[in-house]
Amino acid sequence: MENKASRGEKTRQRILDAAEELFAEKDYSAARLEDVALAVGIKRASIVYYFAGKQELYEAVEQRIFSAMMAHTRRAERPDAPAMDQLLALLDGWLDFLVGRPTAARILLRISANSYSDSSAPVRNSFVALGAWEDIIRRGQASGEFPPASPAHLLHLLGAGTIYYTATGQLLGEERNYDPADSGQLEAFRNLMHRSARSLLSSP
Amino acid sequence: MENKASRGEKTRQRILDAAEELFAEKDYSAARLEDVALAVGIKRASIVYYFAGKQELYEAVEQRIFSAMMAHTRRAERPDAPAMDQLLALLDGWLDFLVGRPTAARILLRISANSYSDSSAPVRNSFVALGAWEDIIRRGQASGEFPPASPAHLLHLLGAGTIYYTATGQLLGEERNYDPADSGQLEAFRNLMHRSARSLLSSP
Structure with missing residues (x-):
């Protein structure tokens, strides 16, 4: 059975995948956390649970x-x-x-x-x-x-x-x-x- | 004596010079007409007299x-x-x-x-x-x-x-x-x- 930690890790990877697409397509200033959230199908607040902000997410990507x-x-x-x-x-x-x-x-x-x-x-x-x-x-x-x-x-x-x-x-x-x-x-x-x-x- | 048309052309060139610096330094979305105006020492409205908006200014650059x-x-x-x-x-x-x-x-x-x-x-x-x-x-x-x-x-x-x-x-x-x-x-x-x-x- 999948535990909470591995579900969290999967969500984290899905956020990174969506963010990589976005940062490739748009320049940094135009990329919005809302767009990442939309692509993953979660709330913006859920991203902030994994990455403190856009800069942190970008650096992780x-x-x-x-x-x-x-x-x-x-x-x-x-x-x-x-x-x-x-x-x-x-x-x-x-x-x-x-x-x-x-x-x-x-x-x-x-x-x-x-x-x-x-x-x-x-x-x-x-x-x-x-x-x-x-x-x-x-x-x-x-x-x-x-x-x-x-x-x-x-x-x-x-x-x-x-x-x-x-x-x-x-x-x-x-x-x-x-x-x-x-x-x-x-x-x-x-x-x-x-x-x-x-x-x-x-x-x- | 410098006429109005040539003064206008000089201002236009100074706007383009400042905009080129800005668009080189920052990505398109982060570059602001206000920053160009500040660098040239004119009002934002004066830029719009020469270039309808940021996209037009960028294309001219x-x-x-x-x-x-x-x-x-x-x-x-x-x-x-x-x-x-x-x-x-x-x-x-x-x-x-x-x-x-x-x-x-x-x-x-x-x-x-x-x-x-x-x-x-x-x-x-x-x-x-x-x-x-x-x-x-x-x-x-x-x-x-x-x-x-x-x-x-x-x-x-x-x-x-x-x-x-x-x-x-x-x-x-x-x-x-x-x-x-x-x-x-x-x-x-x-x-x-x-x-x-x-x-x-x-x-x-």
């Missing part, structure tokens, strides 16, 4: 996205492989994660547009992903496998592409729109991303 | 950004050059434009996160930039200089980088932040971007 993204990429980790294989595995992990969860891609775009002080939650959350990226680049550079280059610059040219590929496939206008989850599209994009990574990180 | 970006890149056009030179000139033009106008880079990120119906203003504005990009890719592919690849995919891996390089240099956390206008940073990033473009568009 964002933290859940980064946790899931890290868990997804951790499964693909290959610590003994050459740095290039590790880098491609990380990029593939991000790409596949975002394709499977397009709400996350749009929220990442919104995070990228907003400035936060260094101590705020969004920066702290994204640090985990940035750290995993930098670790691989730095180790590859230390061993001489990768040439010197700024990990941030490399991220702009490789990681940003995974976000744009996933988040904007339906925003380019009728004749240009594509389905990011279509396997032909996805493998063609992955192939280009790998080609760019190999060229940016091959020693000259 | 966005249109001005795309016009300026196109004017900037048009100066660098080299219609008789090989497609690769044209493509690099366009990317360089975008990069230099955004570095000189970081508000535009952040607004482009926000546009990318928001869905619009095909007939709405943002999609129509961005069509001009997308069209210039596609023209070069398609002509390069038609002549055999470029291999087949989706112009949209290529844009995600090259154009998105110029936006991220410019808009997020101060959002990566204290130890990672950089000044996108610093010439060492800018030339290092440009070099990587060119390397990626050459590798993505060289025939195998």
Whole structure:
């Protein structure tokens, strides 16, 4: 028999699911707790029982996205492989994660547009992903496998592409729109991303 | 002596300048006409004399950004050059434009996160930039200089980088932040971007 605690946890997850949809679709200021409540089919007051307010709910959504993204990429980790294989595995992990969860891609775009002080939650959350990226680049550079280059610059040219590929496939206008989850599209994009990574990180 | 019409045009430009700062800094829903009025030092009612409402002001800001970006890149056009030179000139033009106008880079990120119906203003504005990009890719592919690849995919891996390089240099956390206008940073990033473009568009 289901107990009270697990019913509560289920409601909490349903609130987070609905909030993730909403924060992806609308900017933070336009998103309302009432809309989350409506989508879940509960009262606004019931949300406040789980999350003190919109900011707390937003932060929980964002933290859940980064946790899931890290868990997804951790499964693909290959610590003994050459740095290039590790880098491609990380990029593939991000790409596949975002394709499977397009709400996350749009929220990442919104995070990228907003400035936060260094101590705020969004920066702290994204640090985990940035750290995993930098670790691989730095180790590859230390061993001489990768040439010197700024990990941030490399991220702009490789990681940003995974976000744009996933988040904007339906925003380019009728004749240009594509389905990011279509396997032909996805493998063609992955192939280009790998080609760019190999060229940016091959020693000259 | 300055006449009434040119004074009016100056006020209109000052409103657009202040609005561009505001729409870059805050999401659309949080931006208020009152804040624009305060920044310009006029009354809210005076803004409404020039722009009927927030949506009209926002659209004028966005249109001005795309016009300026196109004017900037048009100066660098080299219609008789090989497609690769044209493509690099366009990317360089975008990069230099955004570095000189970081508000535009952040607004482009926000546009990318928001869905619009095909007939709405943002999609129509961005069509001009997308069209210039596609023209070069398609002509390069038609002549055999470029291999087949989706112009949209290529844009995600090259154009998105110029936006991220410019808009997020101060959002990566204290130890990672950089000044996108610093010439060492800018030339290092440009070099990587060119390397990626050459590798993505060289025939195998």
